[in-house]
Amino acid sequence: MAEFKHIPDSSSSSQNNVYCMLNEDMRRIPSQTSQKVSLSAGCMWWKQCWIPLICGMFFVILLTTVSVSFKQQFSKLTEVENAVGNLTASVVLLTSDQQDTNDRLMEMFGNLKADLESRITNLTRRKPVLSCKAGWQLYLSSCYLFSSTALDWQKSRAFCGAHEALLLILGQDASEWNFIVNRVSKLQSHWIGLTDHTTGQWRWIDGSPYIMDRSQWEPGEPNNLAGEDCAELTKSGKLNDGMCSQSFRFICKAPANEN
Template identity: 65%
Template structure:
């Protein structure tokens, strides 16, 4: 049996140190010594095994944590890559939109410039037109003033009527068309020629007798086409004629102004009153 004893240490001077001594019982048997040795051997072995188990457990746990950490790093890397790609695509889209916006701004600027130039040109044109009209108006005013200042006094022979710048004779005698033409010519006039002046037509119609017809200077007996006595062509206007006329019935080649105020083709040999027309005299 082992026991611990306190033994004074005289080699340390004034200090007292205590140590222990294993006092083996001289009466201990060899089997007891073997058990003691066995116990002394197994304790470190068990401790070593426990340490190994703990080390393995820690190692496995560390590997698992490391694996999870690696997966997390990969996930973070993938997310980072996705974010970077998304950012790149978004940046590319923004750049494209900005480029389109820049093009649109340039187009608007060009259109604005074109409109401004067009407006300027139009304004210049308007100014020139206004200036031209102003000059033309001034010139016309001067001409009118000059004409008014020296405007002659017009007159007609006795028995003739003045209208505008012409004199008209409404005859009281009746002649055939050829003799009526000759009578007008002998007086320095022509058998009536009417143009497209509606006011002249109105003057003639209001001055003829409402119950008589008058020869005028229009015939188709020479060429088959209606012409005035001065040889100028007549522009057919059906509104000036009686309904259904001219019909050339029985060789009607001379035009008469009927009492209705409309034209009618009649036989040139018939006797009607007639109308002569001559320029007015200037005094």
Template identity: 40%
Template sequence: ALKQLSVVDSLSKNVALLKCSLERIINNRSREDGCCPLDWKLFGSSCYFFSASTLSWNKSRDWCESHQSHLIILTNDKEWDFVTHQTIPELFWVGLSDGRTGRWEWVNQNPYTIDRRRWVPGQPNSWTGHGLGPGDEDCAHLHRSGRLNDAHCSKPMRYICQKHSLRP
């Protein structure tokens, strides 16, 4: 069974590289543009996976890590626009939490300074009346408006994973 899994993994990588080469030809892109695995979207030098299924924030983080990626870290306005164009009007977990230290930080432990224009008005509010067990709202997600909101980490939502693009 382990050998079959290895063969399937190898075939998947080959299909992804062929897909990459074909997309490069169709879109007249250079080799430097990079490529993404099947079902991932390329933007800049990163690949993004927008899930259709829902998981808690912790399980979303784990899923991303098991696919050699991480929950998304939003770094600039162009990336923000690309991502929110894919997500509105759904809810998606991002890689931002204040659960570890009480201060907002990305999953790579880089600190996050709150930018009010990126949050739903009145958020984050660490609301405790959610009825989802102990604790307040320690995890951030993209709201239907494309702005951030804090929510209880156990709430199932879609999620966005991010990783560097492939260079075949």
């Protein structure tokens, strides 16, 4: 603000001095006013812009965070896609290998089937026709003679030998046992080729051992009484040790003839 001072001297030099002081003060007024206006404008700008500025900074931070998260998720997605691709390739390869294996198995099965059919055909064509002499009965691959006359055990054995047969030897085949038992049941006893006369142990006449089975014998038999050294097949279908000098019918067994 201009300040007027009273100067007693009214000379021109004094007036000039007053003018200069007034002019200097007037120059100071715009400068101070400009500074106040500038400061006021800055304050107004800050009051109006601080919220958008902070929001902008927050947005930049958020965008950066989202971008980093997106990159991480994209990287994981890429890994998953690669894993899925590898798994798909493995499945395709496995499927191809399985198909090859199936093809080889089917080929092997076809070859085996063809070979088996060929063998069956050959066996059918070459299957011999079995037959027995008159009066003998065919069962499986053997011929059996059920005598109508009675002889002692030794003569029965000799008779069978004269017809190229043996006094009956029975194995462990249950079907053969059933065939013989059904044929002689309710008739009378028949000599078979089983004795303990020579060794004291029950053996078949071809020398093979007999495996003792008590269920095949009459109750309490064999009782090994003196002279009861030969086995008879009773009409009940059970075995009994009888005296070899007794006369019974007998059963001979011989291999069947191939035609």
